[in-house]
Amino acid sequence: MSTANTVVKQHHHAHHFQSAEHEYHTSKLGMWVFLATEILMFGGLIVGYIIYHQNYPAMFHAGSQFADWRLGALNTVVLLVSSLTMALSIFYAQKNDKGKMLLNLYMTLACAAIFLIVKYFEYSHKLHLGLAPGKFFSYTGPEAAEFSNLAMYFSFYFCLTGLHGIHVVIGMAFITWVVIRGHRGEFGSHYYTPVECVGLLWHLIDLIWIYLFPLLYLIG
Amino acid sequence: MASDHNHSIPLKVYFNILIALLILTVITVVAARIDFGVLNTVIALGIASIKATLVLGYFMHLKYDDKLYWVVFGNAIFFLILLYFLSVLDIFTRIPQMNPL
Numbered sequence: 001m002s003t004a005n006t007v008v009k010q011h012h013h014a015h016h017f018q019s020a021e022h023e024y025h026t027s028k029l030g031m032w033v034f035l036a037t038e039i040l041m042f043g044g045l046i047v048g049y050i051i052y053h054q055n056y057p058a059m060f061h062a063g064s065q066f067a068d069w070r071l072g073a074l075n076t077v078v079l080l081v082s083s084l085t086m087a088l089s090i091f092y093a094q095k096n097d098k099g100k101m102l103l104n105l106y107m108t109l110a111c112a113a114i115f116l117i118v119k120y121f122e123y124s125h126k127l128h129l130g131l132a133p134g135k136f137f138s139y140t141g142p143e144a145a146e147f148s149n150l151a152m153y154f155s156f157y158f159c160l161t162g163l164h165g166i167h168v169v170i171g172m173a174f175i176t177w178v179v180i181r182g183h184r185g186e187f188g189s190h191y192y193t194p195v196e197c198v199g200l201l202w203h204l205i206d207l208i209w210i211y212l213f214p215l216l217y218l219i220g
Numbered sequence: 221m222a223s224d225h226n227h228s229i230p231l232k233v234y235f236n237i238l239i240a241l242l243i244l245t246v247i248t249v250v251a252a253r254i255d256f257g258v259l260n261t262v263i264a265l266g267i268a269s270i271k272a273t274l275v276l277g278y279f280m281h282l283k284y285d286d287k288l289y290w291v292v293f294g295n296a297i298f299f300l301i302l303l304y305f306l307s308v309l310d311i312f313t314r315i316p317q318m319n320p321l
Contacts, residue, residue, distance in 0.1 A: 036293055039297065039300060040299065080241045083275060084234055207276070215265075
């Protein structure tokens with residue numbers, strides 16, 4: 001350990017791990033445990049959605065007419081592409097290609113930004129109509145007269161997409177952190193655990209949207 | 221360390237997976253325009269699950285990684301399915317009554 005190490009920012013595994021390999025697998029296992037809790041959190045909301053959807057199919061259908069499936073499909077494509085670029089950034093980290101790793105991380109960030117911009121337009125359109133969740137619901141169109149509990153669809157819509165949107169923002173923050181460390185030259189084939197773990201988080205965000213898109217925009 | 225887990229997947233596989241995911245997205249949208257009655261939800265969730273499997277298996281490397289990760293994640297899916305079935309058993313076997321909503 002005391003031999004001169006000329007490589008800048010060479011990562012050394014923490015002293016409580018036997019080896020770098022041990023550290024890598026422990027970090028990833030921890031990440032997967034966290035992802036399991038994420039699935040349980042979103043899963044509770046999605047199970048609630050499916051059950052109420054089975055109870056009030058006509059009301060959910062009326063509610064989903066306000067969600068523009070074209071914008072939902074656009075966001076689906078954007079997130080799927082961002083998942084690819086995230087996977088590619090890990091691929092290039094393993095290949096010691098810092099430039100391409102960073103390029104793919106920037107593209108992931110750009111896709112995340114596009115996703116949020118589209119979401120902003122969707123939200124502002126709904127809130128403008130008074131289609132807000134719960135007690136803030138103030139829409140008085142014909143659908144509201146037909147279905148007295150129409151606000152329920154929008155409570156689910158805003159809870160699910162809102163929680164997902166918060167995850168996108170947090171994911172962007174973590175990607176930015178990885179980009180900064182990447183610029184410092186900390187990652188390469190010897191060490192890329194943070195890129196890998198942030199990648200796992202980002203793919204999970206994509207995974208959840210894969211379920212939210214048909215549930216909220218299509219089958220209502 | 222590097223030699224052991226750097227069994228990186230060829231680039232072509234990643235791009236093929238993306239194409240498969242995009243095609244499945246188109247299929248979901250098209251399928252939603254056809255009315256299958258009660259099967260609408262089942263079909264939509266079925267296609268979503270195929271997409272989720274592709275993301276988990278290839279983008280998240282579960283297919284190539286230590287099976288332990290899959291066991292951890294599979295646990296969450298198992299309990300989610302359990303939650304769904306127990307809730308459904310409760311709610312849809314109740315004596316019909318007027319719902320105040």
